[in-house]
Amino acid sequence: MLIRTVIxxxxxxxxxxxxxxxxxxxxxxxxxxxxxxxxxxxxxKGGKLWVRMGVxxxxxxxxxxxxxxxxxxxxxxxxxxxxxxxEVIISDRQHIHFGGGxxxxxxxxxxPGKHTLQLLMADCHxxxxxxxxxxxxxxxxxxxY
Amino acid sequence: xxxxxxxxxxxxxxxxxxxxxxxxxxxxxxxxxxxxxGWPNDGERVSADRPFRxxxxxxxxxxxxxxxxxxxxxxxxxxxxxxxxxxxxEIPSxxxxxxxxxxxxxxxxxxxRGKHTLQLLMGDYNxxxxxxPVYSRKITVYAR
Numbered sequence: 001m002l003i004r005t006v007i008x009x010x011x012x013x014x015x016x017x018x019x020x021x022x023x024x025x026x027x028x029x030x031x032x033x034x035x036x037x038x039x040x041x042x043x044x045k046g047g048k049l050w051v052r053m054g055v056x057x058x059x060x061x062x063x064x065x066x067x068x069x070x071x072x073x074x075x076x077x078x079x080x081x082x083x084x085x086x087e088v089i090i091s092d093r094q095h096i097h098f099g100g101g102x103x104x105x106x107x108x109x110x111x112p113g114k115h116t117l118q119l120l121m122a123d124c125h126x127x128x129x130x131x132x133x134x135x136x137x138x139x140x141x142x143x144x145y
Numbered sequence: 146x147x148x149x150x151x152x153x154x155x156x157x158x159x160x161x162x163x164x165x166x167x168x169x170x171x172x173x174x175x176x177x178x179x180x181x182x183g184w185p186n187d188g189e190r191v192s193a194d195r196p197f198r199x200x201x202x203x204x205x206x207x208x209x210x211x212x213x214x215x216x217x218x219x220x221x222x223x224x225x226x227x228x229x230x231x232x233x234x235e236i237p238s239x240x241x242x243x244x245x246x247x248x249x250x251x252x253x254x255x256x257x258r259g260k261h262t263l264q265l266l267m268g269d270y271n272x273x274x275x276x277x278p279v280y281s282r283k284i285t286v287y288a289r
Binding site: 050053054055056060061062065067069070098100101102103104106 | 200203
């Protein structure tokens with residue numbers, strides 16, 4: 001009985017370990033994700049802008065293209081980083097996916113007020129790398145139209 | 146008359162076949178794709194023999210590493226002190242044509258003292274420019 005339990009536990013550990021390793025792609029060494037433009041504190045008249053998404057020491061690949069040292073950008077608007085980096089990044093108006101390998105994001109409808117922008121990279125399966133690659137969160141202001 | 150018709154048909158078939166082959170060799174690019182050197186600016190002065198960063202700006206199109214055949218993507222090539230290469234062939238790979246086949250979107254280069262030109266050109270997964278080709282304005286930088 002005890003032996004059977006041990007075997008089951010060993011099998012479980014063996015199967016669980018590799019699954020975890022597959023889920024998170026290792027981040028490229030020295031990789032750094034950052035917002036090239038706009039700068040922190042920028043005032044954006046009209047709420048329309050191009051956000052330039054920067055990454056150093058790593059490359060960009062579209063979703064589903066699983067190549068080492070690559071990922072694709074996600075722009076987080078007015079939200080914090082996801083609570084877990086072990087899951088697929090959600091896709092909504094505050095988490096914009098650039099699975100086409102885009103390196104610039106056009107924002108057209110930012111209402112007047114303060115807004116935060118932050119970048120988070122994910123692997124070909126939309127899961128953040130290990131360790132996760134994200135930028136500093138910046139704040140921009142849209143004056144009343 | 147019959148021979149003439151046959152010849153014309155043969156010509157037509159050849160033309161159709163040929164254009165089909167030509168189209169297959171060049172990957173289509175989005176009509177509004179826009180490639181530009183994000184940094185340095187045209188006319189910028191940089192320090193000679195000191196590394197400086199070059200940003201690759203791309204709109205309405207995506208980046209994919211070499212070998213990844215995904216629609217509306219390509220990878221960057223930085224042309225230094227040279228004109229555009231033939232646009233229906235593989236982009237050369239040498240000191241004047243730097244390939245960024247790992248999907249990089251910026252790089253660091255050093256230039257000797259003098260006047261230099263920089264220009265970006267996208268290549269498809271086979272390193273061949275798109276149709277229409279996607280290239281930036283050629284800018285001049287002064288290393289001193």
